[in-house]
Amino acid sequence: MIQFGTGGWRAIIADGFTRANVRFLTQALANRMAREGSTDRGVVIGYDRRFLSDTAAWWAAEVLVGNGVPTTVLDRPAPTPTTMWTVRETGAAYGMVVTASHNPALYNGIKIVLPGGRDADLATTDALSEHANALTEADVRAVAPDEARSHSLVTVQTSLNQYLDAILDKLDTETIRNAHMHLILDPMFGVSETSLQTILLTARCQVEAIHDRHDPLFGGHVPSPTEDTLTALRHAVLESGADLGIATDGDADRLGIIDETGTYITANQVLVLLYDYLLTRKGWSGPVVRNMSTTHMLDRVAAAHGQTCYEVPVGFKWISAKMAETNAIIGGESSGGLTVRGHIPGKDGVYAGSLLVEAVAASGKSLSELYADIVERYGELVMVEAAYGFTAERRSQLASLIFEDHNLPDFTVLGHKTEKVVWEDGCKIYFTDGGWATIRFSGTEPLLRVFCEMPTRSQAQTVADAIATYYELS
Structure with missing residues (x-):
């Protein structure tokens, strides 16, 4: 079927x-x-x-x-x-x-x-x-x-020239050219090498590629640019002294970043960096759209500039629709997909990676320094996430327990008071201290996904672990 x-x-x-x-x-x-x-x-x-x-x-x-x-x-x-x-x-x-x-x-x-x-x-x-x-x-x-x-x-x-030219026309290639950046590209055996490398070379970056050959088995790994899958890119960045590493998933609509220190920059952090860049350095004005499992740091950036952050269900179709409705300047999700006003209404890892390179070049700082400035201005939130497989029978049990009976853990024992719970797309719990957690079935894989964002990693991990323990997930 x-x-x-x-x-x-x-x-x-x-x-x-x-x-x-x-x-x-x-x-x-x-x-x-x-x-x-x-x-x-x-x-x-x-x-x-x-x-x-x-x-x-x-x-x-x-x-x-x-x-x-x-x-x-x-x-x-x-x-x-x-x-x-x-x-x-x-x-x-x-x-x-x-x-x-x-x-x-x-x-x-x-x-x-x-x-x-x-x-x-x-x-x-x-x-x-x-x-x-x-x-x-x-x-x-x-x-x-x-x-x-x-x-x-x-x-x-x-x-593919017209697509590549459309991206180049949106970039400040002169600023990138003057920064003389050294980049490592990891297409994860997928399709981004030719397009992204062409754009970055046109902007006179020094570009080295790893995992660029055709391998339908993706080197035995999942072609998803996460912290766990980008070890080789991290090593390549550190060994070569590159300014940053850029990874895309199998079809190049998602993005993963390694900074010059070898630190994984999450998709949430990339979204915050780019939204702030468009507002403060490019002089754009407008709201931002995120899904329910994406960082509330975007809300802070928006509020600081008199803008609005709109929350939608998971699925990029909701993001693009809300962007069109509100004339938002950027929209994205914590899984690594984003788009920018004036480009296609779908996620594009090629354009997103290119725009991040421009943002770093324009700042005159390293990527780690650039994000440190973000934290200094807006504070910090840390997200943890986990995914749990299940049998068909177990899926039915979880669906009934969580999404029909609305049976949730008691978070007050962890010191977190629940402000509200929304059941529009799975479950999202908003805490009075500004943190939140989501529980939902994946729309692409047989997994139950748990996300939690709090001011510290310890707090976020404690809440996520409590959810896993309560529902006996493993």
């Missing part, structure tokens, strides 16, 4: 991710376009470096052509934001990206992009999955593989 989560449809290869299911989903999209009268506007298809991604892109193209849909296929693995940007610039009706983003190597999937380059909303993905799951092979209209590749309805896009 095809089931969408917060980041698209993802499934284990040869189990849920199969040729048949790719064809069913694509046929459902083609049928939707026919009902809308948007067939002539076409579809853009991109893909990452995962096993079967390039093949699955053409499985989709065969069905689209069979339904008379003009189809643009990128000619190489490319960052997901490239497809989103192309959908927006060409006025395409939809985009499809064959990717499972940061999931383990045994997964693949498809992300649907809406007109304007937006993440598909829940109504769209629910309708597509319901329709696709009701189809049979007899309902699928497709051309033969060799016919699709040479068909007049198919355009093979052979350049």
Whole structure:
């Protein structure tokens, strides 16, 4: 069965991710376009470096052509934001990206992009999955593989230059050039090397890359730029004396940073740094949008500048929608995705990494010094997070206990009084001392996620541990 989560449809290869299911989903999209009268506007298809991604892109193209849909296929693995940007610039009706983003190597999937380059909303993905799951092979209209590749309805896009130029046009490349920065890039065996390296070299940075070869197994690791997965990048930065290290996940829509001291800079810290940079040094004005599991330091920065921080559920579609509604200048999430006003309405690790380099260059300071200034001005909050697997039976038990019965630990024994609890997307507990905790099922993996943010790591870890103990998580 095809089931969408917060980041698209993802499934284990040869189990849920199969040729048949790719064809069913694509046929459902083609049928939707026919009902809308948007067939002539076409579809853009991109893909990452995962096993079967390039093949699955053409499985989709065969069905689209069979339904008379003009189809643009990128000619190489490319960052997901490239497809989103192309959908927006060409006025395409939809985009499809064959990717499972940061999931383990045994997964693949498809992300649907809406007109304007937006993440598909829940109504769209629910309708597509319901329709696709009701189809049979007899309902699928497709051309033969060799016919699709040479068909007049198919355009093979052979350049990423327009996407790269769009980012370069937004950057202060002169400031970056004058800073003479030395950078280490870790695409985590994914798709960002060519694009991000091209941008940084154009700005005259010295760039070295690690983990840049094609490996569908991602070196045996999960292609997610977290503190635990960036040990090699940390060593490379320290050994070479680089100014910072930049990592992106498998499809380059998420970001991870190592500063010049070898310290991991969290996605929350990157968001705060960039929001502050846009407000104070670039002279921008406007609110910020974050999801429920992202740092409240953004609230402090916003308040200090007479702005508002808006909170939305998890899923970047909520962030982009709220940004459009409020004209926010930046929006992001603690998992590493962010976007900036004027760029695509989807997360882009390539642009985010480039903009952070500009921020460091413009400051004349090291990244660690730059964040120390942030703490001095706004104080400090520390987040801890944990993820717990479960069986199908255990998931049902947890869902009932937490999200139906609203059975929560007694946090007063830890010295934290609950101000309110919100059940809109999982559970978020707000404490009167300014801290908070969230408990929710992941929308991309079979995991229960726990986040907690407090003034100190010890406080945050104590609350997170109490949640794990109370629900017997392991």
